[in-house]
Amino acid sequence: xxxxxxAQTEISVVExxxxxxxxxxxxxxxxxxxxWYKQPPSGELVFLIRRNSFDEQNEISGRYSWNFQKSxxxxxxxxxxxxxxxxxxxxxxxSEAILxxxxxxxxxxxxxxxxxxx
Amino acid sequence: NAGVTxxxxxxxxxxxxxxxxxxxxxxxxxxxxxYRQDPGMGLRLIHYSVGExxxxxxxxxxxxxxxxxxxxxxxxxLESAAPSQTSVYFCASSPGTATSQPxxxxxxxxxxxx
Numbered sequence: 298x299x300x301x302x303x304a305q306t307e308i309s310v311v312e313x314x315x316x317x318x319x320x321x322x323x324x325x326x327x328x329x330x331x332x333w334y335k336q337p338p339s340g341e342l343v344f345l346i347r348r349n350s351f352d353e354q355n356e357i358s359g360r361y362s363w364n365f366q367k368s369x370x371x372x373x374x375x376x377x378x379x380x381x382x383x384x385x386x387x388x389x390x391x392s393e394a395i396l397x398x399x400x401x402x403x404x405x406x407x408x409x410x411x412x413x414x415x
Numbered sequence: 416n417a418g419v420t421x422x423x424x425x426x427x428x429x430x431x432x433x434x435x436x437x438x439x440x441x442x443x444x445x446x447x448x449x450y451r452q453d454p455g456m457g458l459r460l461i462h463y464s465v466g467e468x469x470x471x472x473x474x475x476x477x478x479x480x481x482x483x484x485x486x487x488x489x490x491x492x493l494e495s496a497a498p499s500q501t502s503v504y505f506c507a508s509s510p511g512t513a514t515s516q517p518x519x520x521x522x523x524x525x526x527x528x529x
Contacts (some may be wrong), residue, residue: 301457330515342505342520349515388457392515401446401509402473403518405457 299324301391303406310379310413318374318409320389326350330392331372332403333363337385348372379413386410417441421506421521428496428528436491436524438506446509447489448473448518449481451502458505464489496528 300323310316322331333345346356348365356363360377376383390403422437438447445466450458450473460473464483478500480492489508493500503525507518 306455332517334520339522340503340525341522342507344517344519347515347517401516401518402448402460402463403458403507405459407455407457 299326299391299393299404301389301404301406303387303389303409305409306407307410307412310411312381312413312415313378315375315377316379316411316413318376318387318389318411320372320374320406322370322372322389322391324370324391324393326393331365332390332392333372333374334388334390335385336388336408342388345374376411379411381413381415384411384413419506419508419519419521421504421524423524424522425525426527428493428526430496430498430528432496433492433494434496434526435493436504436506436526438489438491438508438521439487440489440506440508440519441487442508442510442519443486444508444510444519445486446511446516447483448507448509449479449489449491450505450507451475452505452523453502461491461504498528500526501528502526 302321329350331348335343362375364373386408388408389406392401419440448463449461452458462481467486470481482490503523506521509516509518
């Protein structure tokens, strides 16, 4: 069975600090996709990034960057120069195919609550 | 630009009551999903649908039923609500079968069962 572990339940930082959110996953699939979602206090889930298992290049989008290391089964997320608006719960998720009829199932980690304070 | 819309946003029920949560998507997505989110447990898949007229069980289906009579709508029903079903419910949709497809989520329905 697939599993996603986000060991950090809650992280508090001061604005402008850098912060890294950890994600470790388990899967037997050789091809898989990993995702990060953001859940701000308003409650909706916002898709941030997708990464496939063949592409280990780091990705940067503005203040966000992602480090995928297949050797350690990790897909960590770094926010540079954090801002108060980054305060949210961040979920890492692993996609697997649902054999019955198609579709894919997301296995979510338990989330990391990030609090950015002034 | 609605995307995935869930109705209602909040609801309080008494034990034993029934209700239906509605999910509507305007992206012509084939696949739709219902998840529940509980503290400390992430999101778990309840039921899903791979197309109009089809439904299938996820990992926590007990106590729920679903229907997909129209491609754009996916209904989640609670026949006899129980306090253990107090949760935040999220509907999601995706365009295809591949595991590469990100799922697009609605804003959630916060349901309390007293």
